[in-house]
Amino acid sequence: MKNYSISIKETTNPTILKFETDQFITQHESFEFNNIDEAKSSPLAQQLFYLPFVKKVYISGNFIAIERYNIVEWKDVQDEVATQIEDYLNSGGAVVTSSEAKKKVPVTVYAESTPNPSVLKFVANKKLVTKYHEFTSIDETAYAPLANKLFHFPFVKSVFMEENFVSITKFDVADWNDITMELREFIRSYIENGEAIINSDAPEVKQKSDQHLDEQYEQKDDVSKEIINILEEYVKPAVASDGGNIEFQSYDPQEKKVKVILQGACSGCPSSTFTLKNGIENMLREMMKGKVETVEAING
The missing domain is CATH 3.30.1370.70 (Scaffold protein Nfu/NifU, N-terminal domain)
Structure with a gap:
């Protein structure tokens, strides 16, 4: 049995809210339903249309987006809707029935x-x-x-x-x-062709779920949390654009040393040592004066 968790994401349209899942619920397919009749192929969308404020339902990849009528505000009902979707998915309910023909989606x-x-x-x-x-x-x-x-x-x-x-x-x-x-x-x-990229029921996927990562984060000391937040906000977007990733490994308060893991293009990259010392290390030393002196990659 798969174990889904839902996170709520706002959109630029205040009437539309996204309910993101930590696993894919369609194989790179997208569906839009304007009413319960159009949602015959989606038991999940049909159930959502029983909520009187639901105007449209969009299902794609790893999220369900819902457009509401103005009879309610999202802040009053969003938690209830998130729980309903989570319970439905975790009970094994179908998202889109198999009778819906599997079709290729244009990919570049x-x-x-x-x-x-x-x-x-x-x-x-x-x-x-x-x-x-x-x-x-x-x-x-x-x-x-x-x-x-x-x-x-x-x-x-x-x-x-x-x-x-x-x-x-x-x-x-x-x-x-x-x-x-x-x-x-x-x-x-x-x-x-809609082939599976990652098997959603794999234990490795569960270990990377938002809930699991949040639990790991909460167990860390305040300085480590601060370092993680800086890496997430300032460093990760930059290394992702270069095809890589950086993960916090540990913090030693005695040596004032931060250890990180470099992944993807960053691992073994000739310029990664320069980036680490002249970019990340300098940033952490500046933003966390007196707490961080060196940054070391345990695999790079």
């Missing part, structure tokens, strides 16, 4: 260079995963069908996935000019 994938010459970032116009995943060998891909397939290419050394991109590290024997098109087309076709 483009290759983007990174600061690491051994890594190329393949960016899709679809959300691929809800949390980051890194694989350094095929042995780690039991719950990740796409990564497993990628390792069948003999030149693939490691795979990193986050949000809407896949970063691939190659062995030196291959040249990007010879393999980029092949990889890009394989990833595009795989996504377009």
Whole structure:
């Protein structure tokens, strides 16, 4: 049985609220329902239309978006709706029935260079995963069908996935000019056919759920929490744009040392040491005066 958790996200339209799931509920398909008659193929949408304030229901990827009539304000009903959706999904209720024909969705994938010459970032116009995943060998891909397939290419050394991109590290024997098109087309076709990217019932997925990460965060000391918040706000967006990720590992108050894990394009990148020392270390020393002196990558 899958275990879903829901988080509430506001949109630019005050009448529309997104209820994000920590796992995908459709295979890269999107559905829009304007009334209960149109929602015959979606038992979940039909149930939501029984709420008198529901005007439209959108279902896509890892979220349900609901547009409301003005008879209520979201702040008065959003928690109740989130609980209803969560309970429905966790009871095994169908999102969209199988009678709805599985159809291809137009997918574009483009290759983007990174600061690491051994890594190329393949960016899709679809959300691929809800949390980051890194694989350094095929042995780690039991719950990740796409990564497993990628390792069948003999030149693939490691795979990193986050949000809407896949970063691939190659062995030196291959040249990007010879393999980029092949990889890009394989990833595009795989996504377009609606194949599973990450198995949602895998324990590794549960470990990366918002609830699990929140629990880990709450167990840390105040300085560690402050460091994590700085990394999340100032550093992660920058390294993600380069096809990588950075994770807080530990903080030593005696040595005033922060240890981090570099992933994806950042791992083994020739410029990562410079970025670490001249960027991240200087930032933390400045923003946390007297508390941080050095930053060390335990894998880079």
